[in-house]
Amino acid sequence: MIPEIQNTIAKLTNFAALDIAELLEIGTIKTYKPTAYFLRAGQVPAKFGFVISGLFRYVYMSEEGKEFTKVFMPEKSFISSYSAMISKKPSYFFIESLEPSEVLVIAYEDWEKLRRTNPKWNLLLVKLLEKGYAVKEKREREFLLLDSETRYKIFLEEYPDLEKRVRQFMIASYLGITPVALSRIRKKING
Known part of the structure; x- marks a missing residue:
């Protein structure tokens, strides 16, 4: 499990294993059952995590109970409601485990101490924020400009x-559609 974390961070930052060990020291590995909430x-x-194994989704829930899946977060993903965490405000969405999952959990307070002690960790933060922003921008574009069939095809390519x-x-x-509409699209694509 540690190699996945080291490889992911090293790809983003070129940090050596010794550097990455600093982050691992402040984390705790936790398991989540399906439907459990991070x-x-x-x-x-007050925490964020690195998905070692398993799958999560960010999901908004309307007052009527309707679900809106924002994103899926598979292995090698960092999970967080970062804007809520830094502003110390409640999250607007749930982070739900969809499979048995293992996560390296890091307390935000410990992360902040690490960043103050060793400012090079700001590079990882910047890389993660850049990646998250790019995903958000791409997804917004797809919702505004592409039809649901095209969005489904992109989903299949990306995941x-x-x-x-x-x-x-x-x-x-x-995809922002009903299950019935998805069924029609799948039938059309699969012949």
Whole structure:
């Protein structure tokens, strides 16, 4: 499990294993069962995590109980409601485990101490924020300019094995369509 973390951080930052050990020392490995929450909407987050194995999704829930999947976060992803964490405000979304998952959990307070002690960790933060911003910008563009069939095809390209790992209603909510519309699109594409 440690090599996944080291490889992911090294690819983003070129940090050596010794540097990465600083981050691992402040983290704790925790397991999550399917449907367990890493974070609930309304909570003020005080931690973030690195998904070692498993799968999570960020999901908004309307007052009527309708779900809107913001993003899927598979292995080698960092999970957080970062804007809520830094502003010390409640998160607007849930971070839900979809499979048995293992996560390196890091307390925000410990992360801040590490960054103050060794400012080079700011590079990892910048890289993660850049990556997150690029994903957000791309997703917004797709929702504004592309039809649902094209969005589904992009989903299949970006997450080639995810369709087997998540329920169809979650994919539909990620695409911003109904499960019935997704079924029609899948039937059309698959012949």
